[in-house]
Amino acid sequence: MAIQSTRETYYEAIINQGYTRRDFMKFVTFMAAYLGLKNSAIGQIAKALETTPRVPIIWEHYQECTCCSESFIRSDHPIVADIILDKVSLDYTETLMVAAGEQAEAAKHETMKKYHGEYILCVEGSVPLGSDGVYCCIAGRTAIDQLKEAAEGAKAIIAWGSCASNGCVQSAKPNPTTATPIHKIIKDKPIIRVPGCPPIGEVMAGVIVHVLAFGKLPELDSMNRPKAFYSKRVHDSCYRRAYYDAGLFVESFDDPNAKKGYCLYKVGCKGPMTYNACGVIKWNNGVSYPIQSGHGCFGCSEDNFWDNGPIYERLTNVPGFGIEANADKLGKVAAGALAVGVGVHAVAAALSKRKEMRKRRKAGQANLQDIEN
Amino acid sequence: MGTKLYKRVYVWEFPVRLFHWLNAAAILVLVVTGLFIGDPLALMENDEAYKTFVMGTVRYVHFVAAYVLLVVFLLRIYWGFVGNKYARWKNFLPFGKNKAKKLGHVIKHDILLVPEKKEDYYHELSIGHNPVASTAYLIFFVLLAVMVLTGFGLYSQNASWWLPKLFSWVPPLLGGDFGTRLVHHTTMWLIILFIIVHVYLVIYHDVVEARGEVSSMISGYKFARWERFRSFVRRKEKIRKILEEPVEEEMMS
Numbered sequence A: 001m002a003i004q005s006t007r008e009t010y011y012e013a014i015i016n017q018g019y020t021r022r023d024f025m026k027f028v029t030f031m032a033a034y035l036g037l038k039n040s041a042i043g044q045i046a047k048a049l050e051t052t053p054r055v056p057i058i059w060e061h062y063q064e065c066t067c068c069s070e071s072f073i074r075s076d077h078p079i080v081a082d083i084i085l086d087k088v089s090l091d092y093t094e095t096l097m098v099a100a101g102e103q104a105e106a107a108k109h110e111t112m113k114k115y116h117g118e119y120i121l122c123v124e125g126s127v128p129l130g131s132d133g134v135y136c137c138i139a140g141r142t143a144i145d146q147l148k149e150a151a152e153g154a155k156a157i158i159a160w161g162s163c164a165s166n167g168c169v170q171s172a173k174p175n176p177t178t179a180t181p182i183h184k185i186i187k188d189k190p191i192i193r194v195p196g197c198p199p200i201g202e203v204m205a206g207v208i209v210h211v212l213a214f215g216k217l218p219e220l221d222s223m224n225r226p227k228a229f230y231s232k233r234v235h236d237s238c239y240r241r242a243y244y245d246a247g248l249f250v251e252s253f254d255d256p257n258a259k260k261g262y263c264l265y266k267v268g269c270k271g272p273m274t275y276n277a278c279g280v281i282k283w284n285n286g287v288s289y290p291i292q293s294g295h296g297c298f299g300c301s302e303d304n305f306w307d308n309g310p311i312y313e314r315l316t317n318v319p320g321f322g323i324e325a326n327a328d329k330l331g332k333v334a335a336g337a338l339a340v341g342v343g344v345h346a347v348a349a350a351l352s353k354r355k356e357m358r359k360r361r362k363a364g365q366a367n368l369q370d371i372e373n
Numbered sequence B: 001m002g003t004k005l006y007k008r009v010y011v012w013e014f015p016v017r018l019f020h021w022l023n024a025a026a027i028l029v030l031v032v033t034g035l036f037i038g039d040p041l042a043l044m045e046n047d048e049a050y051k052t053f054v055m056g057t058v059r060y061v062h063f064v065a066a067y068v069l070l071v072v073f074l075l076r077i078y079w080g081f082v083g084n085k086y087a088r089w090k091n092f093l094p095f096g097k098n099k100a101k102k103l104g105h106v107i108k109h110d111i112l113l114v115p116e117k118k119e120d121y122y123h124e125l126s127i128g129h130n131p132v133a134s135t136a137y138l139i140f141f142v143l144l145a146v147m148v149l150t151g152f153g154l155y156s157q158n159a160s161w162w163l164p165k166l167f168s169w170v171p172p173l174l175g176g177d178f179g180t181r182l183v184h185h186t187t188m189w190l191i192i193l194f195i196i197v198h199v200y201l202v203i204y205h206d207v208v209e210a211r212g213e214v215s216s217m218i219s220g221y222k223f224a225r226w227e228r229f230r231s232f233v234r235r236k237e238k239i240r241k242i243l244e245e246p247v248e249e250e251m252m253s
């Protein structure tokens, strides 16, 4: 309560920024809709944002490409980037902050000390553990060092994107820097994983608004992903699903089936294994998403998606058997070899058991003679 | 070589045979539909999507067969505790009375095909599963369990019933649906390999040993040498006693 009197609330910050109450209510309604909450939640979120003092955010960037930040600042509603991220809450983020060098580090440490146990740590990027972590250094210190320091006083951690959640491309084989996702390093803090390369901006906004407004984590699934966005596969909300069920597939990208908009399963669509909200929320303010643009889902929000078989075919690659080996090829070769082996064994058995069986047959015939009726 | 007496033995009880053939049918259907799901054929179809339901039907059949497999699997586990001695779990473990000798016989004469010199080796043959086969079946059980776990794991996310939902912990363990599908698909090939060897060896044993291996899974009966039965031992005992008893008439004459 003491903090409340000294710190601005979100609502105050938003109004001070020049937005109207109407803009604010629109924003709240958007967020409630994305989170899949019912109507009455709009009031709850509005109330929470009106009364809650801003929660400081420290946003770290490790091994990554910043596409998560890019996605986030382009999310549907300007208030998200403007208020939540840019002006109000963000005490430290390499990409957006004005301060640099020593000043920036000082500001971060100030926040970490002042709001110990209260701030939210957002992490973009994976952490290299190889060679004592020297592959990623910020302000002269390794990412692993920075992460442990920042995580220590955090109330919760949000792992943005596939890098922080799964490791993404830098952890693809052979993973030269031992890139590691956050949940494998920090075990003693609540972690929300928001995978995707990048995650959808509205999803990121929804997650952070939930955390800020309600002061607790959104409902998570068994892999710690917010249920509101990751409980369905892209396949389950795909508008081409009817073609899938019918068995009507694009066979190659230049065939008439592609023109008719058939299902992209056979040209490698990973929608059936990928948990994400692309089919519902879509991208670029709801303009489209890959499948709508004629390209299969890449599986970007799934663990290890870089190493999970070819992009434009639906194959089951078996790790450890080389690039050309997929389960069906290996299976056919193994079954063929086994069939030959069985055939050879049968011939060998016929030869080696010949005498034995002849003797037995004779004995049987002798018995036949012996039998009376 | 004199006449050998064989007697029928009721080896496979009705539930065992029923489970066997239901399993076989379910697995056949699952393999065929599974391969189709993994790599569907191109349909030459100009109709609207709502008029066809090929993939949907194939998947439906896959899931129906999957439930059959699950139920049979569970019932067979139960039967391993209440069935006859050839059905019990003890059979599937590679140790026990006489197992080493029988194991040696299978490896030497059935796998390596060393010609059998002995006239009589019936005591080295198994009546139920031989030790190599039973170990293979134990592994096959594990393969089926993997299929059930990964299959229902994949299925659970879209199911509303509690039973498939029980398996929702599986995909996170295997790194999501990608890894689960990899295990599901690859294990299918191991099952196919098992089936090739299994069918061949059943025919092999039937031809070489002539004890009714193939028909036993339909009738339930196999044939075993009379020497192996208690009745034979009792009869031998009786004959021995008769021979040892003093024949009094002769003594008096």
Ligand code: HEM
Binding pocket: A272, A316, B026, B027, B030, B031, B033, B034, B035, B037, B038, B039, B059, B062, B063, B065, B066, B067, B069, B070, B147, B148, B150, B151, B152, B153, B154, B155, B181, B184, B185, B188, B191
């Ligand atoms: C002997 C048993 C089984 C065999 C041989 C088998 C085989 C297969 C194969 C080859 C696939 C295609 C994988 C791919 O996409 O590449 C598949 C998919 C699948 N199987 Fe099985 N399966 C078996 C048992 C089961 C069981 C017990 C279930 C339980 C419900 C199950 C559920 C599924 C599901 C949900 C899929 C994915 C279907 C989809 O992508 O729409 N399977 N199976």
Ligand code: SF4
Binding pocket: A234, A235, A236, A238, A239, A240, A241, A242, A244, A262, A263, A264, A265, A269, A270, A271, A272, A291, A296, A297
């Ligand atoms: S295009 Fe992809 S996500 Fe859509 S129905 Fe086909 S396989 Fe599923």
Ligand code: SF4
Binding pocket: A196, A197, A234, A274, A275, A276, A278, A289, A290, A291, A296, A297, A298, A299, A300, A301
């Ligand atoms: S459609 Fe698939 S690959 Fe594309 S963004 Fe969505 S989850 Fe990632």
